[in-house]
Amino acid sequence: MGYDAQEFDIQKVVQDDKAHVWHHLAQHKSFENSDPMVIVEGKGMRVWDAKGNEYLDAVSGGVWTVNVGYGRESIAKAVHDQLIKLCYFAGVHGNVPGAMFAEKLIEKMPGLSRVYYSNSGSEANEKGYKIVRQIANKRNGGKKHKVIFRERDYHGTTITALSSTGQMERKDQYGPFTPGFVEMPHCCQYRSQYEDDTDYGVKAARELENVILREGPDTVGSLILEPITAGGGVITPPEGYFETIQEICKKYGVLLHIDEVVCGVGRTGKWFGYQHYDVKPDIVTMAKGVASGYAAISCTVTTEDVFNEFKEEPSDRMGYFRDISTFGGCTAGPAAALENMRIIEEENLLENVTNMGEYLMGRLYELKDKYSIIGDVRGKGLFVGLELVKDRGTKEPVEESVAMKVAADCLQQGVMIGRTNRSFRDLNNTLCLSPALISTKDDLDEIVTSLDVAFSNLNG
Numbered sequence: 001m002g003y004d005a006q007e008f009d010i011q012k013v014v015q016d017d018k019a020h021v022w023h024h025l026a027q028h029k030s031f032e033n034s035d036p037m038v039i040v041e042g043k044g045m046r047v048w049d050a051k052g053n054e055y056l057d058a059v060s061g062g063v064w065t066v067n068v069g070y071g072r073e074s075i076a077k078a079v080h081d082q083l084i085k086l087c088y089f090a091g092v093h094g095n096v097p098g099a100m101f102a103e104k105l106i107e108k109m110p111g112l113s114r115v116y117y118s119n120s121g122s123e124a125n126e127k128g129y130k131i132v133r134q135i136a137n138k139r140n141g142g143k144k145h146k147v148i149f150r151e152r153d154y155h156g157t158t159i160t161a162l163s164s165t166g167q168m169e170r171k172d173q174y175g176p177f178t179p180g181f182v183e184m185p186h187c188c189q190y191r192s193q194y195e196d197d198t199d200y201g202v203k204a205a206r207e208l209e210n211v212i213l214r215e216g217p218d219t220v221g222s223l224i225l226e227p228i229t230a231g232g233g234v235i236t237p238p239e240g241y242f243e244t245i246q247e248i249c250k251k252y253g254v255l256l257h258i259d260e261v262v263c264g265v266g267r268t269g270k271w272f273g274y275q276h277y278d279v280k281p282d283i284v285t286m287a288k289g290v291a292s293g294y295a296a297i298s299c300t301v302t303t304e305d306v307f308n309e310f311k312e313e314p315s316d317r318m319g320y321f322r323d324i325s326t327f328g329g330c331t332a333g334p335a336a337a338l339e340n341m342r343i344i345e346e347e348n349l350l351e352n353v354t355n356m357g358e359y360l361m362g363r364l365y366e367l368k369d370k371y372s373i374i375g376d377v378r379g380k381g382l383f384v385g386l387e388l389v390k391d392r393g394t395k396e397p398v399e400e401s402v403a404m405k406v407a408a409d410c411l412q413q414g415v416m417i418g419r420t421n422r423s424f425r426d427l428n429n430t431l432c433l434s435p436a437l438i439s440t441k442d443d444l445d446e447i448v449t450s451l452d453v454a455f456s457n458l459n460g
């Protein structure tokens, strides 16, 4: 017998999970004396666990994914109908929702024109790296193949995506890494690297030029950046940053690859995070919010110029993008993504994110005035981080255990919040909020109240 979502023995499910499922990012030793949390149901902004506890989800499925909220029957129906019509065919051919979603997506991304489908953020980024390497091979014997990435950014879990990730503790134990990936310094003004902070954004961006000159401009093919660093501590780019980055990329013929896996499709109040800044990317990758987790889908989107590099005469046996992704041919992804996008438009969710984001930020500033442990509040739209410090003057970060205690207290009160999760050795001190794009003031008040109580309990 298969699985019936309505009928199952929940106690058996929990025991089966405990016996056989290897959870992500989890220390299983702790499950010897406790049960893992099994999430059973979700509706709107709320989820329920196997014990019947209800939680307000302030992190959209734990990792900023379920952007339009749980239980959307219209997405389920779109996927259901599509699966019956055609569940899959390899991406070497076209399919109906794939073509329709590409057209809708490109409407939102002026300057870009081609969509390559795969099924995870890591994979979408890997496509970007392969594009750069193949262009380098075509143009100069592979020399201009290096990819620069930024300290504190994350680009995925595969060995090469990790090779391009600027988070030391997350990378720990998984080397040796893929050659050709080079780090540039971060742009978190709160943790400024300079004695003099004037024009911080321009200064931090100029670091790119130093790295390009050190490596040799004829060896650098692309730069990958998160528009707003997510798991690395919710870092919004300082003023002037992207404009300077754009100018340097142009000067040295370096392709600009923006990783929108978290910010993409509405999280920050615009369709894409980079659209807040004056920047024209050559490659944009996205995953999580594309279909809000209702189906697995990722996209690597490029300009027509990039695409044209792969359009040689058919007699050229190697002159096309020699890449495939089996599950990039699943039609459930674009079918869900189309309906997800329709919902965002019909319910004016971008506007809601902007308004509710401002409201949330205002409430968090009030908390900052009340608790000196909050050193910095930053973010855009419904995407916010609170950096916790022992002392506002020295900015010494709190121990990770303090951030864990606050998150555990909120959970106890029925609110799930996120936190930076062992990306660094000494900066695991940022709490993360990324509630669904449908958030109301009442939802946000509930989140802020739980934080307020948790902070006051710390003092108590």
Ligand SMILES: Cc1ncc(COP(=O)(O)O)c(C=O)c1O
Pocket: 063, 119, 120, 121, 122, 123, 125, 154, 155, 156, 157, 226, 230, 231, 259, 260, 261, 262, 287, 288
């Ligand atoms: C900015 C960013 N890029 C890429 C990824 C990797 O995505 P996936 O886990 O789907 O491979 C993530 C995942 O958290 C991410 O935050």
